[in-house]
Amino acid sequence: MRHTILATALTLAVSSTATAATPVLSVYTYDSFVADWGPGPQIEAMFEATCACDLQFTGAGDGAALLARLRLEGARSTADVILGLDTNLTYAAAETALFVPHGQDTAALTLPIAWQDDLFLPFDWGYFAFVHDTSLLAVPTSFPDLAESDVRIVIQDPRSSTPGLGLLMWVEAAHGDAATDIWAGLADNIVTVTPGWSEAYGLFLEGEADMVLSYTTSPAYHLIAEGDPTKAAAPFKEGHYMQIETAGMLANSDQPELARDFLAFMLTKSVQSVLPTTNWMYPAALPETALPEGFETLITPGKVLLFDAETAAARRDPALNIWLNALSR
Amino acid sequence: MAERAQPITALHVAGGAVAGLVALIMLGPLLAVALAGEGAGGVRPSDWAAIRFTVLQALLSALISTALAIPVARALARRSFAGRHVLITLMGAPFLLPVIVAVFGLLVVFGRSGWVSHGLGLVGLPPLDIYGVHGVVLAHVFFNLPLAVRLFLHGWQEIPGERMRLATALGFGLGDMRRHFEWPMLRRTAPGTVLVIFLICTTSFAVALILGGGPYATTVELAIYQAFRFDFDLSRAAQLGAIQVAICALATLAAGALVIRVPLGQGLDRPPVPWQAAQGPLTRASDAAALTATVLFLLLPLLALVGKGLPALWGLPESVWWAALRSLTLALCSTSLALAMALPMAALMARWPWPGLELTGMLSIAISPLVLGTGAFLILRPVANPVALALPITAVVNALMSLPFLLRILAPAYDQAERTQGRLADALGLRGAARLCHVILPRLSRQLGFGAGVAAALSMGDLGVIALFSSPAQGTLPLEMYRLMGSYRTDDAGGAALLLLVLSLVVFRVFDRGGARHAVA
Known part of the structure; x- marks a missing residue:
């Protein structure tokens, strides 16, 4: 029995290092984001088509669980991007000093409020x-x-x-x-x-x-x-x-370029137009007229x-x- | 067995090693979480309120489940009717279900818009209000009554057939049966049953919160959640986790003091005989009433789940079927592991009834899953990637989670086998593997089958630590069901719940019947 477990563990460990040749972008997010019917799989396919990288999502409960997970890992975290902290959590997240500025132009944001935070980038709300x-x-x-x-x-x-x-x-x-x-x-x-x-x-x-x-x-x-x-x-x-859901990149990321590309990618039209009918939230950078039919009834x-x-x-x-x-x- | 100097064998040594390992795996994470924190403050007034509520609801749930189980188990023990085996299996289902599934099943029957409320509305009465301490207890009884019934049923079946024949020959009345058989059996079985249910209920989180009706119903487990997620105060989480362990230790010692190990007498493993004393019309009627009421209480919510899940079953997303396969594999792995741990421990407990052993076995239901998962994460993180190990870790944790039930099921029977057959085996010089294979295992077959069934089904249904660190491709069936629920897909979640119910019952039934078929008695 224990051998089976060891064997399984080894197989898993080997399979996760076998692709080391392609750069891996590790994104932690909440669990429902990565479900088959959530936005995760589509975003993964679209990003991997352009980035020559392997985008790996890890699900961790909800936003608060995500932050707790990051705090447990601290500076040793292997995550490059954290996706899904809302504005009730970003202050505590910033206090960990684990994040670096997203460096994205926020002019394209279509939020009903002005966005000031340069650590966390909204992707839906x-x-x-x-x-x-x-x-x-x-x-x-x-x-x-x-x-x-x-x-x-x-x-x-x-x-x-x-x-x-x-x-x-x-x-x-x-x-x-x-x-x-x-x-x-x-x-x-x-x-x-x-x-x-x-x-x-x-x-x-x-x-x-x-x-x-x-x-x-x-x-x-x-x-x-x-x-x-x-x-x-x-x-x-x-x-x-x-509720504004944000993405942030970690200071200790070993793929800062990819992480920044991913943050920019999150605000592109292709991702933004996937979010309304997978995450069932408003996209953060899409004009109202581009929302799917049905959203006008809200x-x-x-x-x-x-x-x-x-x-x-x-x-x-x-x-x-x-x-x-x-x-x- | 202190009075019989049975030699210490490799099995006992293995039992000791397993017990030590279990204690380490359980308490290590608690320590890891405590060390990661920044020093604990005192116990807050709100903690005392949480402790009070936790103990109160757990005690009520345990006592009521146990009290209700006795007449039901007795009715099952002394009656035989068509479909009895299927009924016994089905009645076990609530215990094997994931909490959230069972709660929704209960709500379809007892909720504000449930069947009972609907019936009350027809005669002009207000709907049932299930939210409050009574709701929490109702749900806990629903979960744990099946376990209590099965534990008592094993107790009744352990009364040797020869004794029953003798009782029949002597013309024992119901009162004589109670005095000579049932009371001694209950003194042996009941404290442990109350204990195990009490412990299950002390770590209750979702049931207490959903049916408790509000923050009045805050349990210690919820306080741990708050410490982790809201305050990120690891010391406090560890302190609350230690309080849970202390409650568990006190309860285990108290139950140990109440157990009286009265020998049930020896027999030659002949099949049981029908009770002559229980053939009166009044006894028949009371047995029928106990069984009917229990069947309605336990099976109506299951029927509701079937009704809700069936339409969605065929259209389930492909990922759900893969998750089901993963869960089945996981269940088989953790069951083998659980049996491999429980058997040596049961042997050691029969040889050396030290309360610390019992306590070690009970630890895994007393320890907060959140503390366990987080601690394991902290320990593993420097040496391995916990996400890559999510499935093996889940298998080990699930095995540990079913260990208390396996021990409760196996240990008394092991003890009884040693008491009745031990001296003969000693005289024949049977030791080691031969003793295990020829003397003990044949007498434990029923319990092994039942225990394996419980372990497998619990592993199927438990959300477990995988929820704490999983990657999308590793979801188990319960996790996949939660994901469906978390994205509006209530109908699909209902289908996944039904699939889970069916698979859990099937694995349980396969093991349980397998064990009973090989039983000598």
Whole structure:
């Protein structure tokens, strides 16, 4: 038995070094990015067609798990590029001092906000939103409205999920000092709090809740991939908090040229036009008119909310305490 | 067996070596994580709340699962009916399922829009609210009742057929049966059963969170998640991991103190006889009721999973089928490894009932998978690429994860075999391999088959450490299912869950029946 394992291990080790002649670009990203139906395989094929290199994706849970993984590896990490840290994580990521400036021209970005960060390069983004079935009557139009209603929602735990943390930030950005009251009011609307996005969205689809915390782009999946127009995102008057997913290159990369090429490649039209219908997010550098058919049906928030990376990092712990205190009763 | 000076053999030495290795593999990562951190702070008030909730829900789940299992196992032990074997296999399914799959199965039946709520709505009652401590306990009972039933069923089957014949001849009533057979058997089996379920529930994460209803239901495992992902405080993660191990140690010692090793008497391995005392209409009716209720509780959610998964099964992406093949191979590897570790350890435990051995065997369910995976990563990283080793590491970890169950299944039977046949074997001078092959293994065949089945199915269904470091081409079936769930593909995920359910049941059944067919009794 142990021999089998050793043999397997050796085979794997040999097969991963056999291609050492071609340069290898190692990209760490979150798990759903590299799934067969995610953007990973298409991006890999397209990049390898031009780079004379071997692009190797490694999946590591979600954005937060990705950052934890990088911190564990530290300066010895063999990764060249980290793909998928959002703006709630980039401050902590920058503090590791493992990243170098991306060196890309950000003029082509089509984000609804101006982009300042020269370490992390956005590649896609979305607005957090509560998604519901169109049969839901009296859809809440704000957090106070939701808190007063008897609409049942399912959310994610900010301690184990990036959208869960996004919701904390959304309430902070929209209501600041009143966040405590908002959460106290929401407590009786919350059916349950799940470890991650998948479980929450699954519960919603099972009919366990009227609304689920997800993205304004979620209805596009149902419409485009399933031909199902019955899902919608509820526009909130306070505005919607953004999640911007970024790519960054590591200082210790042994392929800095390739890494930089890859970052530039992430903003090309070919990659950007793959993202909407594989990652189901808005591309970061594609004009609105180039979005796939169906995206025009999505809501556009009246107001865009986003903390800069430093503010997000500073408000995270107090916001978590408010959340815990309000919901632990 | 202190009173019988059985010589120490190579098998016992191997058992000691395995136990030492297991302790090292389990505690090494914990130490590695602790050393990578920057010194631990004290235990926070919120940690005490997490510990309280963890112990409370685990204790409730363990006691309720065990209490409910006793009448069900007894009914199965003293009745024979068509389809009994298939029923026993199917009833084991919830224990073998990945947590998230089972939770969704439960929700189709007991959720707010589930079948029960729907029925209540028809008569004008409000829907069932499954979210809260009761929901967590309900799910844990759903998972662990099957395990408890099987452990007790083995207990009943270990009562020698000769004794039952004698009891029949003497006209034993139900009360006599209880006093002379069932009570001693339960005193031997029940503490260990409560313990093993308690330990499984202490590391509960997803169930406690999804069904717990909110941060009130924070377990120690969730606190570890927070320490890792939210605070990146490795010392704190290791400290919480050590708290889990301490809870495990205390529980193991407590259960050890409650076990009374009453010999069940010796027999000549004749087949069991039907219980004369249990043929009254009242007993028949109560057995039927216990079985029907359990079957409905355990099988309705499975039926829901079948209903949801079947339409998507044929259209599953190709990667899912490859993942299934990978998972099957992985399951076979980790099962062989688990058996190779468990048998020597069981031999040593029969020879030398030291609580530390039991504890070592239990460690792998008490240790946080997140701490284990991260620690293994830290240890391996300087010498090898953990991503390239993801599948072998998963095989080893899965084997270790099933070790506690294998020991719980094998150790009492090993002990019983030594007690009943040991003296004869000694007199015949049977030692080493001959003793193992002619005396012990034939008596352990049922348990070996069942244990191998459990190990294989658990390995199939466990998400395991592969989630922590995997490359796209290495996904196992549970991981692939999570990936489907994580990208809106709920229907395909349902199909993958059904495939997983079917494959787990098939491997379990093959091993379990294989073992029972070779059983001498």
